[in-house]
Amino acid sequence: MDGLELLQQAQAAGLTVRAEGDRIRVRGPKQAEPLACLLIQNKDAVLRALARQSGSFHYTDEVMELGDVCAGWTPTRWAAELRRKADCCDRYRPDIAAYYRKWAEDIEARLRGANP
DSSP states (O other): OOHHHHHHHHHHTTOEEEEETTEEEEEOOGGGHHHHHHHHHTHHHHHHHHHHHHOOOOOOOSOOOOOOSSTTOOHHHHHHHHHHHHHHHTTTOHHHHHHHHHHHHHHHHHHHTOOO
16 A cells, blocks of 8 residues: 555544654554554555655755765765665665665766766
8 A cells, every 4th residue: 555645544534653763653543543553564655655755865956076985986886886775775764765866866977977
């Protein structure tokens, strides 16, 4: 089931849902318990929806310098590492995954000589 739909149903039923690490905390009226159970059963989707709603990480258009990040690392290698990290973050923190991907895209665009 779609996490965003579940969150909308929860809000309409008077439930509050928030992420606490890899868990969700659900509070509200006892009569909404079946919906709370449904939220828990779909925890991964709910966590992704909460992360999208929170917008805790936003990519900024500020100029990023392509300095020597780690000794011996090239910008291409760093972009690949950011994509690897994004893949690892997809499940629990899609907001951070999107940030890493955008950063990698910016590095790759600069390497191609395009404007970011």
